Amino acid sequence: MKLSRIAIGSCLAFAAVTVAHADKAAWTQPQQPFRIYGNTYYVGTRGLTAILIASSDGLVLIDGTLPQNAPMVEANIKALGFQLHDVKRILNSHAHSDHAGGIAAIAHDSGAQVMASEVGAKELRLGGHYPDDPQYGDAPTYPPVSSVGVVADNGVVRLGDVTVTAHYTPGHTPGSTTWTWQSCEGKRCLDMVYADSISALTAGNFRYSDAAHPERVSNYRRGLAVIAGLPCEILMVPHPDQIDFLERVARRKPGTPDPLVDPAACRAYAQLGTRSLDERLAKERVGQ
Numbered sequence: 001m002k003l004s005r006i007a008i009g010s011c012l013a014f015a016a017v018t019v020a021h022a023d024k025a026a027w028t029q030p031q032q033p034f035r036i037y038g039n040t041y042y043v044g045t046r047g048l049t050a051i052l053i054a055s056s057d058g059l060v061l062i063d064g065t066l067p068q069n070a071p072m073v074e075a076n077i078k079a080l081g082f083q084l085h086d087v088k089r090i091l092n093s094h095a096h097s098d099h100a101g102g103i104a105a106i107a108h109d110s111g112a113q114v115m116a117s118e119v120g121a122k123e124l125r126l127g128g129h130y131p132d133d134p135q136y137g138d139a140p141t142y143p144p145v146s147s148v149g150v151v152a153d154n155g156v157v158r159l160g161d162v163t164v165t166a167h168y169t170p171g172h173t174p175g176s177t178t179w180t181w182q183s184c185e186g187k188r189c190l191d192m193v194y195a196d197s198i199s200a201l202t203a204g205n206f207r208y209s210d211a212a213h214p215e216r217v218s219n220y221r222r223g224l225a226v227i228a229g230l231p232c233e234i235l236m237v238p239h240p241d242q243i244d245f246l247e248r249v250a251r252r253k254p255g256t257p258d259p260l261v262d263p264a265a266c267r268a269y270a271q272l273g274t275r276s277l278d279e280r281l282a283k284e285r286v287g288q
């Protein structure tokens with residue numbers, strides 16, 4: 001996997017430029033769940049992120065990873081000492097199988113209400129069978145989610161003392177959503193960002209530059225600008241290897257600065273998205 005360093009000020013953000021997610025074996029490998037910060041926990045696999053936020057009145061889960069991983073995500077939630085039936089809301093980054101595939105099963109097992117962006121909700125109800133998806137035809141379908149509530153752009157999901165805000169960041173998929181909230185340890189509260197995938201991957205005849213759809217590129221760039229401009233102290237993303245997330249977790253040491261805290265991380269991540277889109281558009285100009 002090709003790695004690049006993006007220098008922003010004095011901060012270095014490491015990111016994998018390869019957007020095809022080469023290490024697919026890691027997608028189904030177990031990962032011990034752990035606390036990210038305050039009431040925010042990692043309950044995904046080695047290669048796919050799932051985030052758990054504990055409120056005063058139940059749990060919010062973001063993403064379910066692959067369909068076959070649902071039991072692993074559920075086991076991770078329980079291993080942290082939580083009850084599965086305390087999961088009250090399930091949110092989604094984007095409606096591809098590797099992030100949404102397990103949601104139907106986890107919603108069934110927990111009784112949680114699933115919520116997504118307006119287009120994301122449509123995609124989830126169709127199990128990813130969505131012709132406007134840039135990867136339509138290549139992206140595997142998955143068990144549809146029968147009931148999905150809609151969260152507006154800049155709308156919030158409230159549960160107990162937790163407020164999670166939806167930011168529509170379409171591009172990788174039409175329904176792509178970035179979620180933000182605050183987590184506190186004592187009086188120190190940090191801006192948490194779960195930014196959606198920003199890679200411009202296509203299948204079949206899909207063209208971001210399609211003259212009949214000028215909104216595809218403008219919406220994509222607007223979403224990247226939204227990510228770049230977010231208050232951002234701990235960045236999480238659906239594919240943890242894209243920001244070396246678990247490697248940085250492994251470097252954490254008490255009494256030293258937390259390698260997860262990087263206020264420049266969202267800007268660096270958005271730059272990766274701009275590069276991916278520009279590369280895709282350059283290929284489309286020469287008919288690829």
Ligand SMILES: [Zn+2]
Nearest residue numbers: 094096172197
């Ligand atoms: Zn995807």
